Amino acid sequence: FFLNMxxxxxxxxxxxxxxxxxxAQSHQIQKSVSLNAQTISGNGALVSRNPAVATISGxxxxxxxxxxxxxxxxxxSLDSSWGFKxxxxxxxxxxxxxxxPPPQQTPPDADLLLVFVVNDIQYFSFFLHLDIYNIKxxxxxxxxxxxxxxxxxxxxxxxxIHQRWDRISNNGLWTTVHDWNKQIEWPIRFxxxxxxxTGTTLFExxxxxxxxxxxxxxFFDSFEPNANIDFYIMGDSTDERYDIHTxxxxxxxxxxxxxxxxxxxxxxxxxxxxxxYPSTNSPSTSPTVSPTNH
Numbered sequence: 001f002f003l004n005m006x007x008x009x010x011x012x013x014x015x016x017x018x019x020x021x022x023x024a025q026s027h028q029i030q031k032s033v034s035l036n037a038q039t040i041s042g043n044g045a046l047v048s049r050n051p052a053v054a055t056i057s058g059x060x061x062x063x064x065x066x067x068x069x070x071x072x073x074x075x076x077s078l079d080s081s082w083g084f085k086x087x088x089x090x091x092x093x094x095x096x097x098x099x100x101p102p103p104q105q106t107p108p109d110a111d112l113l114l115v116f117v118v119n120d121i122q123y124f125s126f127f128l129h130l131d132i133y134n135i136k137x138x139x140x141x142x143x144x145x146x147x148x149x150x151x152x153x154x155x156x157x158x159x160x161i162h163q164r165w166d167r168i169s170n171n172g173l174w175t176t177v178h179d180w181n182k183q184i185e186w187p188i189r190f191x192x193x194x195x196x197x198t199g200t201t202l203f204e205x206x207x208x209x210x211x212x213x214x215x216x217x218x219f220f221d222s223f224e225p226n227a228n229i230d231f232y233i234m235g236d237s238t239d240e241r242y243d244i245h246t247x248x249x250x251x252x253x254x255x256x257x258x259x260x261x262x263x264x265x266x267x268x269x270x271x272x273x274x275x276x277y278p279s280t281n282s283p284s285t286s287p288t289v290s291p292t293n294h
């Protein structure tokens with residue numbers, strides 16, 4: 001009996017230590033900033049606006065979309081201190097607090113085009129709608145870093161491809177997001193996780209005050225590390241209107257390096273015959289309370 005109690009206590013202690021390490025390795029906010037029309041910069045972040053379409057009312061940007069040749073309505077720029085990590089998974093989260101005024105068009109129309117850019121080369125674009133119509137979202141990504149690639153800021157400001165819809169999708173090469181066609185409600189949370197270990201990038205979109213998940217998309221490439229990031233915000237069509245009160249940005253990553261081959265499952269019920277010195281370095285978090293006498 002006492003031997004089995006010793007085994008159980010040893011296993012419990014090992015499990016507690018493992019949990020402590022796992023908590024230490026969980027993602028934690030490393031940088032954060034909240035900007036508005038009166039506080040447009042801070043902590044390596046800056047919001048630029050197109051003054052022809054984005055007016056200021058207190059702390060709010062009021063946007064009425066202008067001509068298609070305008071490269072953006074608002075742009076969030078993050079310096080390289082916000083860059084993705086080179087050896088571990090890291091996440092940029094951008095939260096847009098805003099409001100959609102009643103559309104002036106008939107039929108009503110209110111859409112957003114968002115472009116997430118790393119090092120002015122790699123990017124992906126996303127289309128969502130703020131009006132009541134059931135229109136499927138669209139996504140397009142380009143992770144090419146070859147010297148021949150034109151910087152995003154160059155083609156974004158060039159009217160060679162006139163329509164914004166086409167310009168940010170390499171002339172209309174969108175992929176349809178079949179699992180989401182609903183109206184997006186404020187606030188909008190845009191999460192991008194780059195994983196250099198698996199060579200993938202996960203995009204997740206959440207919305208409304210409950211933080212409901214709308215959709216997600218995986219790219220089988222990761223973003224360049226330690227590079228500046230730009231986030232372009234623009235309406236899809238002339239005279240669309242939307243307001244943005246706050247743009248909050250967080251950078252999260254683990255404070256210690258996790259294993260390069262993490263397990264995707266956790267054993268909840270360990271063996272009923274634990275050894276005095278468990279062979280695994282990752283014991284279960286739920287040891288049996290009644291081990292056998294073997």
